[in-house]
Amino acid sequence: MPFVSEIQRQSDFNHFPSTTPIVIDNGASSFRIGWAGESDPRVIFRNIVQRPRHKATGETVTIVGDHDPSLMKYFDCTRSGHRSAFDGNVVYQFEIMEYVLDFGFDRLGATGPEIDHPVLITECVCNPVQSRSKMAELLFETYGVPSIAYGVDAAFSYMYNQQLGICDKDGLAICPGFTASHVIPFIDGEPLYKGCCRTNIGGYHVTDSLKQLLSLKYPHHMTQFTWEKVEDLKMEHCYIASDYASEAQLFQRGTKEVEEKTRCWQLPWIPPPTEEPPSEEEIARKAAIKEKQGQRLREMAEAKRSSRINELENEVRGLEFLLHQLVQVSEVDIPSFLSETGYVSKQEIESALTKTTQSLRKAKGERKDDQAETEYHTDATNEKFHLINVPDDVLSPEQIKEKRRQLFLKTTSEGRQRAKQKRYEEELERERRSQLDEERRMENPELYLEELYVKYKELSEKVEQRKRIKTNGGHTNGNNLSGGVGRGERLNAAQRERMRLLTTAAFDRGKGEDTFGARDEDWQLYKLMSKDNNDDDDEGPDEDEAELVRLSSRLQDIDPTFVLKSDVQPTEVPKFRPLTKEDFQIVMGVERFRCPEILFHPNWIGVDQTGLDEMTGVSLRRLPSYSDDIAERLTNSVLITGGSCLFPGMRERLEAGIRMIRPCGSPIRVVRALDPVLDAWRGASVYAAASQFTTQTFSRMDYYEKGEDWLRRYQLRYSL
Structure with a gap:
């Protein structure tokens, strides 16, 4: 099966005789495999397996241990995660264990289907016989191993450090591993498994x-x-x-x-790029480009304006020529004469001429004085609404309908004109008042500012008092502060009158049979309820508030120290802060020892x-x-x-x-072991290289003859 790995394959597998044992430290974290008698293992990788599919070919590949992360973009890993053969520190998934052993033997350099070397493999303390027998079955049946020996990794590490003089024959081995921690007592170099202790933490x-x-x-x-x-x-x-x-x-x-x-x-x-200010040459170049673009736009606008003026002049000349021709045509022949022009009557042509002339004058930028414009507008209105002053007796039904439409349009137009004139007069009045205020301020600035502050204070108190009365019905707690009031006290006079009418009507109808609506006088109740009963306090709130706004604006203009009173504080919009180097720092403090x-x-x-x-x-x-x-x-x-x-x-x-x-x-x-990570494998390597190692193994024939129950009594002796 294909493997994806960065570990190089060994090439000297065939140089070792078949009597040289293979030492395997099968830990829950790492898998270490090598030859007996050597000081370091040949292959070390994480004891995990992942089997994704290739995105292009769909082929399933096996990824064991460490791999190049850049290769994972070619595989679909959504349905395949990291899997381990261990549950705690006991091997229970032997399908995954087979992938691990395949990869380990392959990286060690094995070429044949059988491994013709004795194997010393480590296991956890008090390993269940079921896990031990399945491991023996896997090694004997799948790989053809001639003999196997099981040993505890912590015991091999203790034995190795005992030979180095770091610890004594009698002592304790404390082994905090990957998924579990053990304490094993040793007497005369042999572990006493009855005194072991385990905690599922690591x-x-x-x-x-x-x-x-x-x-x-x-x-x-x-x-x-x-x-x-x-x-x-x-x-x-x-x-x-x-x-x-x-x-x-x-x-x-x-x-x-x-x-x-x-x-x-x-x-x-990566720090954001700093924008350097443009140079003078760049600024001049951009200004020249902008000016060139502006000149081009002005030329296009002028050409469009000239084209529009030419079109309007041609249209005016055509309409004037058409009106000149109508003078020579009799009234009876006018409809037939105008049938091909698209116009119906002479009035329509004159109206079109008026509009076109106005458009031409507007396009040329010409303006008439107000009096001429008013006279012109009056003449145009009279020509446009020519049926208004005609009696209904001499008009046909269609003309009467048109007369009513013209009357409505004229009334609407005159209303707009009056509103426009009113706005113009109000603007003149505001300008006059502003001019008078400015003259008063120039005469005595201090007195003017003082009067303005007094007026602003009185008006603001009046507006606040009206709002307060509107909120709590004019009831206070004696300190001119709003107190706790009920819903009825917060109602204005009109609302209280409506409630009184409804309560009276319900009380009267509740005395006997409900006959409300039988008399015409009953329906007057709705008229009373819909009557606008505004209090005196509600008069003119818009004018006061508008005047208060005008005074505030005036005070802000002439007094820089003026602070506007506002009930609602402006919310500060959060400003965007660019990310800095400190935002990408992971600080580890209490986590280091926690x-x-x-x-x-x-x-x-x-x-x-x-x-x-x-x-x-x-x-x-x-x-x-x-x-x-x-x-x-x-x-x-x-x-x-x-x-x-x-x-x-x-x-x-x-x-x-x-x-x-x-x-x-x-x-x-x-004391701490010389190398807490590799001492277990090194101790097993020294043990397997001893001449008496073959007495501690059991062969494939022993397994077939005695069965897996014999493995229950199997125990390795470490003090050879």
Whole structure:
């Protein structure tokens, strides 16, 4: 099957004899495979599988572990996510495990269908026999492995560090792994599984907690928090606090020490381009282009105007010529003479000539004086509405209908003229008053400003009093302030009168049979209700408010210190702020030690189990021959191994926690493995390279003869 990977394939697989074992560290986080006796594994990748389809060919490919993210644009990953063969730290999805083993053997360089080498593979503590037998079946049936040996990764790491002199034969191995954490007691170099303790918490939960905290803190950068990136941030910046409460209080105070402990991750950010001011040459060039465009538009407008004037002049000459010809035609022959011209009567031609002449004069920009315009308008009106002064007796029904239409149009036109004249007179009056005000201000500016302020104050109080009375019905609480009033007190006089009439009518009708409407006097009630009963206080509100606006505008013009009183404060429109470099910074403060703290307090994420320090006491109490002497020997050599023990401060925090559960003066020594991540594989490699390794394996014939139940009693001896 095709693989997509950045890992190079080994080429020396056939150089190793068939007796050389293959060592596999099958962890929930990473898969490590290599040859026994070597110091480092040959192939390391994440223990996950993804099987998307190619967008072009539709072929299903297998992506195991790490891959190039740029290749994912060629695959459809909507229906295929990352999958792991582990449930906690136990292998249960052997179809996925087969993909992982295929990829591991392929990258190691295996060419044939069978793997003719013994295999030493790691497993979790107290691995279920079902998982162990399925793994044996997969290796024997699918890959043809001649023999297999199972061992615990933490035990191999403890054995390897014991050979280096880091820990003793009697001690404790604390292994905070990827999905679970274990404490294993060792006596004479052999693990005592009856005293083991496990908590379902590990590095996966720390990474997930950090990812959630950063996503909540920076929701607009959520796409940046991929699992791989958050894992790198965790291993680079997180640490274990010696005292969580004191560390949290330190960050609350925000001292200088907090700034030193805060880390910042800068996301990719491109500063917006700065617009340089245009040069003088550029400004001159744009001005020349603008002037050229303006000149072109003016020329086009002038050409259009000249063309329009020529059309109107030709039309005027044609109409004048037509009127001149009508003089020589008798009244009887006029309809037949005008049948081909589109006009019906002489009046229509004169009206068209008048309109065309007005349009021509407007196009040429000519204006007549007001008197001539008025006379012209009067003559035109008389010519347009010629049937108004004609008696109805001499008109036909169609002419009477036309007369009524002309009468309506004339009345409307005269109304518009009167409104126009009224507006003109009001404008003249305003100009006259403004001129008088300016003269008074020039005579005595101080007195004028004082009078203006007094008038503004009186008028504003009057308007506010009217609004207040309209709101609460004129009732106050004695301090000229609106008090708590009911709905009836907020009604004006007209509304109160309507309510009184309705109440009286309902009361009268409620005394007996409802006969409302039988008499004509009953219907007078609606006339009374619709009557406009405005109070005196409501008279002239528009004039007062308009005058108040005029005074405010006048005061703003002559007094710069004047502040307009307004009940409604203008809302400030939020201004657009361009994004800066600080907007793309991820600041990690309290998150650095808050996330790893769940290793000691799993109940923070809903796991009701003990932490790493308490697990030590639980493991010691589970020993079959528990005594203070044995406990002192074990706590005097505590080895921490596994990827999650790389946090700074882990050793000191575990030592302080174990000291709290042990008697005063007990010897406690906590050491860290030489390489907490690879020591398990290196210990297994040293073990598999020993000459007595073959005595600890079981062959394919043993599996066929004894069955899977025999694996229940299988246990590897580490002190060879």
